[in-house]
Amino acid sequence: MNEHRPREQAPQPQQRRAEMRVRPTGPIVPSANVSGHALMCVVAIMSFLACLTLGGVSMVRATAQSWQSQISREITIQIKPDDDLDMEKALADARDLALTFAGTKSGTIVDRATTARLLEPWLGGGLDLDELPVPRLVVITIDENNPPDFSAMRKALTETIPQAFLDDHRTWVDRLVAMANTTAMIGTGVLMLVFSAMILTVVFATRGALSGNRHIVEVLHFVGAEAGFVASEFQKHFLRISLKGAGAGGLLAALSFALASIWQSQTLATPETDQATALFGTFSIGYTGYLGIFAIILVIALLTTLTARLTVMRTIYEIDLIRSDPGRTDVFQG
Incomplete structure (x- = not known):
């Protein structure tokens, strides 16, 4: 006696497409690797140095303006x-x-x-x-x-x-203004150097990531993936790294200024604090300083993301040149 078993229906095309849509895909760039952690540490260090420079310049300029205001409010008559x-x-x-x-x-x-x-x-x-x-x-x-x-x-x-001599302190005011301007120029130069070093680091890190995943990038590009899609994947990867690194460096810098301000308030009327206050003023950078730190974090994240995108686009352009020129024997080097 034969038993009639129900025949299993084959999945319909729509069902197969739904299964394909929910199937997880791996990222082009690994989310965690040694180079990514190293780049995060470099970005954190650069962010810390940039925020310290910004805070230091702000403190010196505020102190110079305070000195200038105090001096310009008084003149001195000296009688020998x-x-x-x-x-x-x-x-x-x-x-x-x-x-x-x-x-x-x-x-x-x-x-x-x-x-x-x-x-x-x-x-x-x-x-x-x-x-x-x-x-x-x-x-x-x-x-x-x-x-x-x-x-x-x-x-x-x-x-x-x-025997009277009038001193209007104009010489001191001019020197303070010159010192403040020089300090601002030096600080701006240091910030530019920090940003330049960070951009170069991101370029090398992006090329290193491309070298490690070159075969994946080439296959995706050969089968029709647009350069913008590949670049966006790298862009998201480096955006996450830059935000974590810049956030850690900025937070450490803000914490350093806060601790310095607390130390200064608790050690008033001591020779060390008096000398530091005379040179740098108070170590409090105020809300504008902390807004500047937040702005530097955003700038670093933006520069890192744009640098990674431009580097990937340039690299894919080089790959297209190699494909379009059969006579070329050079290959992409990271």
Whole structure:
């Protein structure tokens, strides 16, 4: 007795196409390999250096602007001692004469005790100013937006008190501005070098990845895969690497500035902190500095992605040249 078994139906064409669509495919570029980890470390280092440079330039420029603002708000009248000069009267006369000019706000005579404290680091304590030919100072506060006529003031002081000398600090302001501009130029140069080194590194890493997967790229391209499709696969791969590396470097730089700011706030009034503050100001870069770090992360990721894409497109173009010229014997070298 024969049993009738139901015959298995063959899969329909639509079902076969659905199975083919859901079948997983492997990436052209391996998601994790030694070269990828090495490139990630290089990008992280470059990002860290770029963010440190940006933060350092921002701190120096902010400190220079603070110095410039403080100096430009005051001028100093220096009176040299003389045997026939009544120093206290000369100081009062110089202050009163300076305040007669438009653009001046107030005047302060630096007293003997303050003068002695200013000289103490060089001459030691217990100074007797009567025995030393130490000049005395008058500090005049001026309007930054509407400064007085320094030439007229200097001439009037010289005619009234020959021992008086007016210092408007213009020389110091010019030097601070020049220093800030030089620092900004050096920082910009360092950033350009960092970005150039990173671009070259990405070019070599992309060519290395192409060399390791050259046969896959050639087969895909020969069977009809467009150059843009192959380039997009490499582009996604290097975008992930650059975002991870740049993010790690930027985060480490931001953490370094935050820790430096905390250390500075907890070690105030110490010689080391005072010297660091005098040179670099506060180590706080503010929200604009952290926005700059975030911008550098995005710039590095964008440069890495564009460099990888252009390198792949150039490489596929070279492969097409080799295919179109049978007489050529050279092959693609990574």
